[in-house]
Amino acid sequence: MFFNSVPFLLFFPAVFVVDLLLQRRNATARKGFLLLASWFFYAQWDYRFLFLIWVSTVVDWLVGNAIHRNSGKRARNALLWVSLAVNLGLLGTFKYYDFFIESANLLLESLGLNGNLPVLRLILPVGISFYTFQTLSYTIEIWRGTLKPARSALDFALFVGFFPQLVAGPIVRASEFLPQVERNPRASRADLSLGVYEILSGLFKKVVIADLIGGDLANGFYGDPTRFGFLGAMAGIYGFAFQLFGDFAGYSQIAVGCGRILGFQLPQNFFNPYMARSNVEVWRRWHVTLITWMRDYIYIPLGGSRSGEARTYRNILITNLFSGVWHGAGINFVIWGLVNGLTICWSRWWMIVKSRRGVVERDDAWTVWKQRFLFFHVFLIPMPIFRTPDLATLGEVGRALVRWGPDAGVTDPGEIPRRGVLLLILAFAMTVASEYRGKSIRRVWCSLRPEVQGAFAVCLFGLFALVSAERVPFVYFQF
Amino acid sequence: MSDASHPAAPAVPSAADGADTQAEPRAFAFLARFLLGAVVAAALANVLAAALGQRWLGAETPSQLERNGLSLSILAEFAAAERADVAFAGSSVTRNAVVPELLEDALATALAERGSAGAEPRAWNLGYPGGTPQLARYFAERVFREGHPRVFVLEAAPFLWDSTRPGREGAETYWRWMSEPPETLTAAATGSLPYTFVPDAVKGLNWGMEMLWNPRHPDSWRAARPDGNGITPRGGRYPAAWCAPGVWDPSRDDAQWEENFQRGVERVSELATSPEWRTELDRIAVACAEKGIELVLVMPPLYAPLVERMPPGALAEMRAWMGAAADRHGFRLIDLEADSTWAYTRAEFRDALHLNPAGAADFSRRIAVEVLAPLLADG
Numbered sequence: 139m140f141f142n143s144v145p146f147l148l149f150f151p152a153v154f155v156v157d158l159l160l161q162r163r164n165a166t167a168r169k170g171f172l173l174l175a176s177w178f179f180y181a182q183w184d185y186r187f188l189f190l191i192w193v194s195t196v197v198d199w200l201v202g203n204a205i206h207r208n209s210g211k212r213a214r215n216a217l218l219w220v221s222l223a224v225n226l227g228l229l230g231t232f233k234y235y236d237f238f239i240e241s242a243n244l245l246l247e248s249l250g251l252n253g254n255l256p257v258l259r260l261i262l263p264v265g266i267s268f269y270t271f272q273t274l275s276y277t278i279e280i281w282r283g284t285l286k287p288a289r290s291a292l293d294f295a296l297f298v299g300f301f302p303q304l305v306a307g308p309i310v311r312a313s314e315f316l317p318q319v320e321r322n323p324r325a326s327r328a329d330l331s332l333g334v335y336e337i338l339s340g341l342f343k344k345v346v347i348a349d350l351i352g353g354d355l356a357n358g359f360y361g362d363p364t365r366f367g368f369l370g371a372m373a374g375i376y377g378f379a380f381q382l383f384g385d386f387a388g389y390s391q392i393a394v395g396c397g398r399i400l401g402f403q404l405p406q407n408f409f410n411p412y413m414a415r416s417n418v419e420v421w422r423r424w425h426v427t428l429i430t431w432m433r434d435y436i437y438i439p440l441g442g443s444r445s446g447e448a449r450t451y452r453n454i455l456i457t458n459l460f461s462g463v464w465h466g467a468g469i470n471f472v473i474w475g476l477v478n479g480l481t482i483c484w485s486r487w488w489m490i491v492k493s494r495r496g497v498v499e500r501d502d503a504w505t506v507w508k509q510r511f512l513f514f515h516v517f518l519i520p521m522p523i524f525r526t527p528d529l530a531t532l533g534e535v536g537r538a539l540v541r542w543g544p545d546a547g548v549t550d551p552g553e554i555p556r557r558g559v560l561l562l563i564l565a566f567a568m569t570v571a572s573e574y575r576g577k578s579i580r581r582v583w584c585s586l587r588p589e590v591q592g593a594f595a596v597c598l599f600g601l602f603a604l605v606s607a608e609r610v611p612f613v614y615f616q617f
Numbered sequence: 618m619s620d621a622s623h624p625a626a627p628a629v630p631s632a633a634d635g636a637d638t639q640a641e642p643r644a645f646a647f648l649a650r651f652l653l654g655a656v657v658a659a660a661l662a663n664v665l666a667a668a669l670g671q672r673w674l675g676a677e678t679p680s681q682l683e684r685n686g687l688s689l690s691i692l693a694e695f696a697a698a699e700r701a702d703v704a705f706a707g708s709s710v711t712r713n714a715v716v717p718e719l720l721e722d723a724l725a726t727a728l729a730e731r732g733s734a735g736a737e738p739r740a741w742n743l744g745y746p747g748g749t750p751q752l753a754r755y756f757a758e759r760v761f762r763e764g765h766p767r768v769f770v771l772e773a774a775p776f777l778w779d780s781t782r783p784g785r786e787g788a789e790t791y792w793r794w795m796s797e798p799p800e801t802l803t804a805a806a807t808g809s810l811p812y813t814f815v816p817d818a819v820k821g822l823n824w825g826m827e828m829l830w831n832p833r834h835p836d837s838w839r840a841a842r843p844d845g846n847g848i849t850p851r852g853g854r855y856p857a858a859w860c861a862p863g864v865w866d867p868s869r870d871d872a873q874w875e876e877n878f879q880r881g882v883e884r885v886s887e888l889a890t891s892p893e894w895r896t897e898l899d900r901i902a903v904a905c906a907e908k909g910i911e912l913v914l915v916m917p918p919l920y921a922p923l924v925e926r927m928p929p930g931a932l933a934e935m936r937a938w939m940g941a942a943a944d945r946h947g948f949r950l951i952d953l954e955a956d957s958t959w960a961y962t963r964a965e966f967r968d969a970l971h972l973n974p975a976g977a978a979d980f981s982r983r984i985a986v987e988v989l990a991p992l993l994a995d996g
Contacts, residue, residue, distance in 0.1 A: 158644050330647050365866075588647050591652025600662065 140343070149179065150391055150396060150422060157400055165322040169292050172400070174424055176301035180265070183305070187263040195298045197224045198273040202287045202294070214281055221277040226508050229270045232263055236466030240601045265305035267464055271431055276312040279427035285313055293319045302396040306389050309427040315402070323401035329583045336395025338598050340388040345602040347565045348384030351377045354558025358527050363534035377558060378525050379518055380565040381420045383412065384391040386425070388456050411517070412566075413573040415509040417485030422480075428464070432457050447490075453487070455479040470532070477520040485516070527593055658741035658923065691852050692760060694798070695741045702738040703989055706753040707772025710917055711744030713971035719858040720981040720989075721990035727990035738993065741766070742986075743854035748772075751930075756982055764909045768992055773914040773939055773950065813982075829868040853977075860978035862878050867973060875969065879919070879970030885927045895938070902946035911992060914939060915984070918959040923969045951988055 154177045160168035181188055201221040205214050207219065239255045246252065264347070268293060283293035288294035299313045325333065359366050359374025365372065389409035397404040411424035421429050437457040443450040463473015485505070492499075499505075526532040583591070636642045687841040695701060717740040732869070732947065745755060753771055760921045761769065859865055897916075905912040916939075924932065943950040965976025973978055 155648075303966075325644060327647055330644060334651070361886060588650035589654030589657070592651035592656075593658030594654075595651070596655040596658045597662070600659075 141344070141389060141396075145182070147487060149152075149175075154399060155562075161322060161324055161401070166292065167317065168297050170321065173292065173296045173299055176299040176304060179301040180299070180304055183264050187266075190232075190263055190266065191299055191304075191383060194225055194269060194273050196226065196294050197221060198277050199288070199291050199294045202277050205277065205280050205435070206287045212557070218277060218281045219272065219530070224312055225270045225274050229266055232266055234463075234467045235408050268307045268309055269304060271309050271428075273298055273567075275309075275431060275435065279312060288312070288316050290601060300397070300402070302393040302400075303404055303612060304404075306386070307425075307427055308390050308405050309431050310394060310404055313499075314405060318402050323403075325399055325401040328584055329401065330399050331586075332580065333395040333397075333399035333590065334595060335580060337432070337584045337594055338395075339355050340391030340393075341602055342598065343384040343391065343444055344390030347561060347568075348381045349383065350390060351561045351565065352381035354561070356381045356525070359538075360439065360522075360535070363538040366538045367541040368539055371535065371541075371590075373558065373562075374520060374538075375535075376562055377513075379412070379521060380562060382521070382524075383408070397506055410569055410573045410576075412569050413510055415506060417513050417516050418488065418489070418594065421482060422512055422519075428461065432461050432464075436460055447543075450486075451483045453480050458482065465524070470526060470529070474523040476519050477523060481519065482517050485513075517551045631983060664902065684796055691741070692743070693744070693788060695851070696760055696762075698739060698765075700737075700739045701741060701767070702993060703740040703768045704756070704766040705740070705742045705744055705760070705770045705772070706748070706756055707744045708748040708774070708776060709746035710972075711745065711748075711772045712742060712852070713854050713967070713973075714742070714745060714917060714977050714980045715740070715742040715853050715984075716857055716860055716974075716981045717742050717853055717952065718853040719860060720980055720985045723985035724989055724993070727986045728994055731994040733994060740851065744772070744852065748888060748986040750894045750901070754897045754901050754904070755909075757901045757908075761904070761910060768911045768913060768989060769901075769905055770913045770915050770989075771898075773916045773952075774981050775918070807988050812920050821950075855974045855977055860974040862975075865974040867967075867975070874963075877968035877970075878923070881923050884922055884970070895942070898942055899946070902942070902948055905948070912946075913988070913992070914943060914948060915951045915988070916950075916952045916954045918953045918956075918980075920959050920961060920963075920966050921960060924942045924954070949992075953984075 155174070156171060156175075159253055160171055177188055177191075177396045198221055201217050205217045208214050209219065243255055246255075276285070276288075276294075278580055280287055288297065293316060297310070297312055300310075300315070303310050355373045355377025356375075356528065359370060360378065363371065364375075387408035393405045394406060407424040407426050409421050409426065413422040414423050437453050440453040440456060441449055442453060456479075456481030459472065460475070462471045462473070462478065465471045465474070522527060522532055522535045526535060586594075658864065695704065702721070705711050720740045721738050724740070725736055726733075728736045728738065745752060757769065768862075902912055904910075932954075934956075939950055961972065961976050961979075965972055965975075967973035
């Protein structure tokens with residue numbers, strides 16, 4: 139069940155109404171209902187993989203409690219390893235096994251050996267990367283002593299399986315979610331308004347921005363870069379940048395909105411990343427819940443920035459390598475992660491150099507926009523690596539970028555779709571508006587009467603219905 | 618990456634952005650008022666759409682016809698056009714083979730050479746992927762009018778017209794598509810679509826979107842699709858610009874060639890002249906005769922390796938049957954497949970069934986000069 143589908147349009151209001159009826163009467167029944175609804179939501183994709191969620195839930199619930207009860211360091215460590223082994227074992231088996239085996243086979247063949255290790259061809263369970271990281275953070279925080287176990291298995295199961303964030307994040311921390319579950323939260327009028335706002339805004343990003351720009355500009359280009367010259371390639375690359383942002387930020391916003399309407403506050407995942415003024419800042423605005431997860435559980439344990447510059451760069455590279463691999467099992471994701479790490483290292487080094495030289499950062503509009511332009515494009519550089527299925531296609535992307543002149547795009551006689559270009563401009567304008575007027579827009583929205591919000595919503599839904607001839611799955615479902 | 622505390626805006630959105638979170642939740646009241654606004658807006662959108670009365674407001678359904686490129690606005694423009702000399706109907710073979718703009722240029726030149734200088738012939742390609750004889754009959758009976766078009770060129774490749782033949786894979790889907798268009802087609806073709814309640818309550822927004830994207834052509838935003846759907850004003854898959862020498866690189870089709878060829882082989886292996894086709898052709902011939910439209914049945918040139926894989930005798934049987942039908946109704950049957958000078962090679966096909974832009978350009982020019990010009994000059 140996708141957020142941008144008719145079944146969800148029926149599912150969510152039904153859940154909302156039942157949740158409303160239950161929340162004042164029986165908190166436990168409410169949690170149970172939300173949990174069942176969440177599992178139902180997941181089962182719409184493939185009920186067989188509910189089993190994995192249940193395994194992860196049971197193991198981390200038991201391990202979390204056991205760690206909390208045990209004061210011995212060795213026992214606590216052993217229990218943590220159990221959780222890591224089970225969670226990462228499942229993730230590794232379903233997501234990475236084939237990649238590593240195929241890589242090993244290639245290596246063996248290159249050495250003249252028989253590279254015939256068996257591959258499993260398993261389906262990647264939707265959301266496994268997300269809920270695995272959630273349950274891991276729960277156990278690790280208890281192991282660190284910064285979190286107490288959930289009060290009940292039901293609370294914990296709801297933390298793992300809460301449907302708005304189950305399949306594509308945001309990656310919620312137990313410390314954010316469990317206190318809310320225990321409080322039996324209710325949505326205020328402001329929550330309802332803001333929830334609707336987040337859903338509409340997220341759907342607009344997904345259905346109008348991401349899907350249309352993707353269809354008009356990005357998919358065509360990345361599908362066959364040989365047909366395009368420089369302009370077509372740039373349109374495709376810009377298009378994918380906004381497609382990816384619209385798709386994932388849109389999903390996250392819908393998730394936040396759904397949670398909010400049900401009374402739960404989920405963390406935002408994106409803060410206008412394309413308005414960042416440095417490469418470091420980009421990653422403080424992009425997929426925030428993953429990046430902070432990586433920071434807290436990989437970068438800082440490696441030593442963070444506390445062990446000298448060289449180690450800091452090493453830690454940045456390792457963390458970004460993990461971030462790349464988290465996105466997918468493929469050499470392109472490995473390279474993508476490393477290139478991102480290198481650009482962050484460069485950005486950090488450059489900031490240090492400027493600081494040593496005593497360069498004072500100016501805040502005038504010219505400087506601000508110059509930096510935004512620069513770092514948006516720095517962020518853009520590795521994106522084709524992320525998008526292309528193999529290195530050969532990546533090479534074609536590079537060749538398209540240097541194809542210029544009267545013969546550019548010789549096999550791309552169609553013009554760059556005007557609608558796509560218009561939508562790119564719209565997406566950019568929305569990003570700027572959100573950066574400077576985001577709070578004002580929300581404030582105005584919340585000040586509207588519910589009737590006006592309803593009218594606005596129905597108009598937007600009409601727009602979504604008109605422009606979406608086909609429902610396009612969310613990109614991040616594949617991770 | 619920094620281990621400093623997260624500098625971005627608060628991770629949990631603050632309700633203070635909007636309004637007071639301490640207010641007593643009145644969710645049901647909110648929901649009721651929200652729904653009231655939604656229903657009123659939907660009703661108003663309907664009234665607005667009805668008042669606007671644009672023919673495409675209602676016609677712009679997400680029908681399969683639209684998606685596959687036979688835009689209803691093309692049909693509407695055809696029906697409303699002052700002049701329509703030639704209309705092609707057929708399957709995706711026709712849609713890929715005829716470039717109206719090129720055909721018109723070649724036809725104008727050929728007519729000038731025959732003494733009809735200054736003629737500005739107008740051609741339309743109403744070919745449709747998965748097209749059926751029922752659809753062609755529908756055109757003949759309901760969309761065409763007296764002498765409009767002057768010549769109706771009907772694709773005579775029955776095995777390509779068998780989308781609804783019982784037993785064919787996807788036949789039910791094709792039936793569903795075909796059952797969809799009559800009302801909207803009629804309305805679009807006559808330009809007087811009666812407004813009925815639109816289930817999609819905000820259909821009127823379509824108007825605003827169309828005008829926003831291109832006030833001149835209501836179909837423009839669909840036209841912008843990279844696969845070229847509806848991109849030409851009078852139908853067909855390829856804009857004339859794609860057909861210029863050297864523009865289309867045939868090697869781009871290489872990757873899918875073998876797979877597409879096998880699909881074509883599967884199609885011709887179940888070759889049959891369906892009873893529906895025979896019935897519909899009779900009705901098409903009658904309708905054309907009544908409206909003074911010259912009906913021409915054209916067997917398009919086929920990819921030779923594909924023909925070799927047809928069931929033995931099937932093509933001959935088809936020819937015999939079509940010949941008999943032509944004699945019975947008095948229409949012309951032109952068998953380009955049997956004419957070796959029309960044989961196209963892989964360089965002109967984008968797959969085993971469909972011509973690429975280079976092939977379409979050649980086909981359009983030649984059929985204009987060799988087939989249509991004599992007909993129109995005589996008429």
